[in-house]
Amino acid sequence: MGERILIQGNEAVCLGAIAAGCLTFFGYPITPQNEITEWFARELIQREGVFIQPHSESGSINMLYGGAATGMRVMTSTSSPGWALMQETMSHMANAELPCVIVLVQRGGPGQGTTQHAQTDYLSATRGGGQGGYKCIILAPASVPENCDLVQMAFYLADKYRNPVVVLTDAIIGQMAEPVEIKPIDFGLLPPKDWAIGGKGYRPDHQRRVIGCTQGQVPTGEYTNYLSLMRALDAKNRQMETEVRFETYMMDDAEVVVVAYGHVARVSKEAVNYARQEGIKVGLFRPITVWPFPYQALRATAESCAVFLAVEDSLGQMVDDVRLGVEGRAPVHFLGMLDRHDPTGAGMLLPGRVLEEIRKLSAEVKV
Amino acid sequence: MGERILIQGNEAVCLGAIAAGCLTFFGYPITPQNEITEWFARELIQREGVFIQPHSESGSINMLYGGAATGMRVMTSTSSPGWALMQETMSHMANAELPCVIVLVQRGGPGQGTTQHAQTDYLSATRGGGQGGYKCIILAPASVPENCDLVQMAFYLADKYRNPVVVLTDAIIGQMAEPVEIKPIDFGLLPPKDWAIGGKGYRPDHQRRVIGCTQGQVPTGEYTNYLSLMRALDAKNRQMETEVRFETYMMDDAEVVVVAYGHVARVSKEAVNYARQEGIKVGLFRPITVWPFPYQALRATAESCAVFLAVEDSLGQMVDDVRLGVEGRAPVHFLGMLDRHDPTGAGMLLPGRVLEEIRKLSAEVKV
């Protein structure tokens, strides 16, 4: 490791997981994440790891639940329809406080949708489609190296909070190749996993551990009430809210602020570069954690900026978070998947289209 | 029908469905909606309807998909964990434009949570936990008669938009009994269901119909592209956004506005009554459609009101919609499930607690 290699984003996910010490992977095939599942099927044998292809995504996520309970680092990956099938157990996992990583390579919804690029699972990831109340940290990489690094960070944050963490990526980042230096990242110490199960004979105190709770019955064997569980959950959610991460670009004097995540953030960055060449005062605000969303940072920005443009490869999902951040301090505009350059083909949101919109907004600001 | 009878909310759901001409029900047991499933199991035999208890909620929702495709009025009901399992097919259903009604009697999440009352599925219902892009109208009754009426309205709206509609209710409304006059409501004409399938010999033109589309292949047999499907979806979502419904109470001169839905809206109404007796200028804003959320009406309110209080039996879900509506024009406070009167038991959010908060906010406003 440490070598600089040219790999695709999906492979970077795998190498990131290995660098984080994850040797257990459960995955059901679905485009556009098949490279990940196949990589683990191929490579984990050599590494004496565990690969299982379950009967469905429900199988993947419930295996993840069991695997995480042993205290090992475990991962699954899927795409949008499979993600939908995982919602019930995502909720169970957060409830049982099981750390694990789910890589969600978004495709286009709804229904079978398209296996091509899109960013249509922002809401189900950040709001949670499972029986509610839980939260998961959602990391959104925008490059191949970031795919690798954020997967490692995901494992760290999962262990830190005993909570599932989602890496929300997409087909574009998954397919593109960039040079990556693969190296394990040291995020610091973590609490011991003394809660893990696998047989009580294998821990010093020889005391049993139990995981998961049903209807007010918690691991300690005490019957605790629902509200006290919710109180603990709420406290954890608030702690996780401190893990905000984002990148700003050319924001110092920006009047127009483009907000975008994932591959669209890169497309937008290029548009910002062009616009700057034209003398337009525009910057880019890229959330890296989409939950917790950087509301405060955005709010601070809104004090001095004239207009916001949320760009997403969807019909509009993150844009509400931008509004929640800006809170009426400036207008928030939206540029979405229907603005792809080629409305008759699969098409893509390209820098030119974003630039156009930046020009328009900048002109309006001037008036 | 037309008789005034004292029934529980869960039974009112059933009678509403029957009044709407729904004679097909699929349901898997789960507390606190079992009365609904059992009612249909018992009553549909007499009415020569169809009742199936599938192997799971995945079975329910996929049967709903098939049943809806025949053009008949079909329904299922479930509670939070079951709702989570339905997310993938909810997305398919919206994508295939199948009208049907899902009654979601919320319980407490996450995980197994509690079978008691809570309002923890607001986000997964309004944001959708399935592969994204679709929207469903979500109706939130606050009384037993409304359970009956809104189920009927749900069938109407489903047919009007060829889209699933969710009735988002809860254990309190489901269990309480109030007098209801059961009568079919006439909502007006609907387009013919000439898209329904069941054998091409059974329609005048003897032409086949196909439903559902995968990867750019639509019912007409033409290979259409993803973006044009999304354009149509977006247009429909916008049309559905016009179906906003809400109730206001004592809002004329209100300085403090309580926003609440479902059983919590009733609890809050009582608190508003008490506060008014104390001379506090407080009103209640109750969304009946939680999607589309009445943002505009709330925004209009925010021009003249000093402070908002979102009350929910959750850790905070609808409160973001209140913020999106108010858009920074006034502060938005939150009173949630952790404020239940009895923090050591199952407890409930009671009028007294809401009143306390109203008093506090009103005092702050005065300062």
Next chain:
Amino acid sequence: MSRQDVEDRTWVSGTPRLWVRHPAGCRQCPGCHHPIIERLIADVVGDLGVEDDTVFITGVGCSTRAFAVMDFDGISTAHGRAPDVGTAIKRTLHGRPVVITIQGDGDCIAIGAGSLLAAVGRAERITVFMANNGNFGTTGGQMAPTTLTGQVTTTTPGGRDNSTGFPMHVPELLATLKGCAYSARGSVHTAANYQRTKKLMKTAVQKQIDDTGFSFVEILSACPPDWRLTPVESLKWIEEHMIPEFPLGEFKNIESIQ
């Protein structure tokens, strides 16, 4: 043109009557057997004269594409859920329609096992056709529950070993359930088997029409690109590797349940 006989030509075989030709042609790979199975379905429905009543349901997989071209009512479903959807269509219309699903092996018995088993358990009067190509064709050739021991797929790169289980014998399994009235396995890798399989499929649909119970036919099906074989080599693979593991024939054929 194809079906209009000039005076001295009689049409023998080719595009079925109940087929909506799409200008872009078949969307499956060269040498894929899915379209041959679809042809059989169109023929069987036509031969039994039930096209006016038929509802055709696809799972998710390479057979999904069929539903655009069959000239009877159709619906596509979520991955693995066709039996649920079929059940509801059959029952909501009080038993009238003839309900036929075509599903891949992954769709039918990996993610769809729960849905399938429940439908057989209830003795639903529907017919499930399962194309067994021993892998997940659509997603690029991963292991399926039907993958042969030793077979190389993209998720069994060293050949399937016992740690992933054993090839699932679906018609044999369903035959043990009371609700199952008919179960069989056929193939289309030779002309003789094509004709035999047509009979099996016809009997299966007839069971449904006769209100006997659930009926099922598995059809061995080539997937040349994912098998990394040519279409002709694929026929040999079926003969030499699949049939020894998956014997052809009927496993259950009863006149009435109980």
Next chain:
Amino acid sequence: MSRQDVEDRTWVSGTPRLWVRHPAGCRQCPGCHHPIIERLIADVVGDLGVEDDTVFITGVGCSTRAFAVMDFDGISTAHGRAPDVGTAIKRTLHGRPVVITIQGDGDCIAIGAGSLLAAVGRAERITVFMANNGNFGTTGGQMAPTTLTGQVTTTTPGGRDNSTGFPMHVPELLATLKGCAYSARGSVHTAANYQRTKKLMKTAVQKQIDDTGFSFVEILSACPPDWRLTPVESLKWIEEHMIPEFPLGEFKNIESIQ
């Protein structure tokens, strides 16, 4: 006190050694057989001396409550998914732990059928115990796949009829799958059957320890309140109605797969 023998008393039966007594007592209804099955599990694990290695998994249903009282590692799961969870625990720890699930019939073979079948298909070295009480006890006595024909439940108010299918015979079904090393059915409605069932359960866990394959025991189990019978009448119901439909005994017991 209960386990400390005074000089002239030897403990014979009662609270198992591997049991964490909760002050609130058992949370099941009077006369429920779930706790008896749990006692057997605690005994079998104790007798085989594997408590240090055992991970106990509950499904969702009235047996869920057991997981708080067994004195070995435990985990509760989502409804029907215990076999997936068990698989992962077994494999992630490279086969070391002894994995036992206790599931209701609804959990195991209604919503959980897909998960169960896949685990058997893979010949997972885990043991599933299924309490067959012929209904969904927890939710108030609705029909389960095991409900007897004619049996009244809250969702079969006129008695189960064929339109809902036929009682599912789970050990018989699993026995037909290659990955299954052991399958049996017992009951605890008499002292003799209690002892016989204990042997079946012990053999099942032994199969896992021996790395033979998947093992399964169904145990007939009373649910007096939902059956609307007294605990003693429930014993008679098991004898007279359940056993004729669900014969007791072993259905598969092999030394090695293949």
Next chain:
Amino acid sequence: MGNVNRHDVIIAGVGGKGVLTAGLLLAQAAMDHYHSVMWFPSYQAAMRGGPCECTVILSQVEIASPILTQADSVVIMEPSQFKPFEGRLVPWGLFIAESAGLQKESITRQDARLVLVPAVEAALELGETQVSNFVLLGSYLELTKALPQSVVESHLEKRYAGRDKSLNLNLAALRCGAHLARTGSQA
């Protein structure tokens, strides 16, 4: 609360049926007499023989909250429930309780009107212990005048039309409860 336009009552006991049906009967009978009527059961635990309660609200104006912290009246059908429900009565409200088995120590509230009714004993005399809930309901009606006796009786007549034996038993229980309330011990 506590005005003539509105009556709130919590009925508590063990094991389900009796508690719920008494409350339901009250609410049903009141439907034509009040602008709004509400019945709310505690659920779930009931089947397993645990504690059980229901709330009934009769009101001449709209009923907002279905949930009551405290009611004007609390009817206790099973002595073990006296303690847990003591706090659910408004100050100077009305307690009606089955007298058999009620322990003195349970009674600590001083700011309440307590009426003890030997309902089980009375029901036994009527030949059917199961109607003790109706005896207590009779006492409640007599003491609060929430509904005229005649309204409840005519409701019962409609309900048990053609089933004279049940009708008469229930009527007798109600009347007996009213009588006991008039003459009974006020602790």
Next chain:
Amino acid sequence: MGNVNRHDVIIAGVGGKGVLTAGLLLAQAAMDHYHSVMWFPSYQAAMRGGPCECTVILSQVEIASPILTQADSVVIMEPSQFKPFEGRLVPWGLFIAESAGLQKESITRQDARLVLVPAVEAALELGETQVSNFVLLGSYLELTKALPQSVVESHLEKRYAGRDKSLNLNLAALRCGAHLARTGSQA
């Protein structure tokens, strides 16, 4: 775009492998020569023998968007793809195309530099039609100087270390492409 600090190229063809590996080789070889390197394949349709493309960007500054509407250079490896990719070239950019089978009608753009290379023929002569993609890559390198020939060659040497036959074949193809570009027809 189009400056010396950056090279964008779209490579298009049919059926997958050749297109993708040529692009990948270019990107890998450039890794130590450029600050940033990016390779982006079109996926999915490839397996079924459909059209296939990949994009390579070599840049001395950070690469923002991985997606290109248009590139400085477009390399067409299969004549049928000429038409669909015509619009993907910047004005006055460089077209390199397999000459065999290319129909005159396909060529409509006037604002482009078009270089036709008989790569399949050349590869046939080298004894392996599959290396036609490397022939075209050689032409591309010669015409754009995106990378010194030596860099690519030493990359190949590392890559095919110990597999002399493959190495020599590929080297020959690259050199042949370069030669053809220098001498070839410019339409």
Next chain:
Amino acid sequence: MPKGEITIDERFCKGCSLCSHFCARGCITIPGDRFTPQGYLLPLFSSPEKCNACGICGWLCPHFAIEVYKLTEKEPAAT
């Protein structure tokens, strides 16, 4: 001397009466006027002399209320 002895823990007993049903020797009866703190009918080990410590009631009491002991002659004190 009786051969066996059982204890019934009234905190846990749920009055299901299975013990009384299963004791073939009729050692356990349900008087009908004794209740557990939870209000269930409490069984009584009414005929200790018949008990042979077979253990059955201890196996089959679903609520872990019964412990069964075998009684043996006390060994003569080793003094």
Next chain:
Amino acid sequence: MPKGEITIDERFCKGCSLCSHFCARGCITIPGDRFTPQGYLLPLFSSPEKCNACGICGWLCPHFAIEVYKLTEKEPAAT
């Protein structure tokens, strides 16, 4: 006179060569230098005289490119 005739629609043919494999009489060959518009190798009905209209190639062409006809003597015109 040939007994059978087949048509191969080159718009739909995907060059899988199954027709040529299945025709026991060898009527269909793959010349190797003829392509479909999609670029697949196009088969040729090269020996019509051997064809007996058995129908097999029409059943087993997966891509619905083949139609098989039986040729019969034209009935004498009814004039």
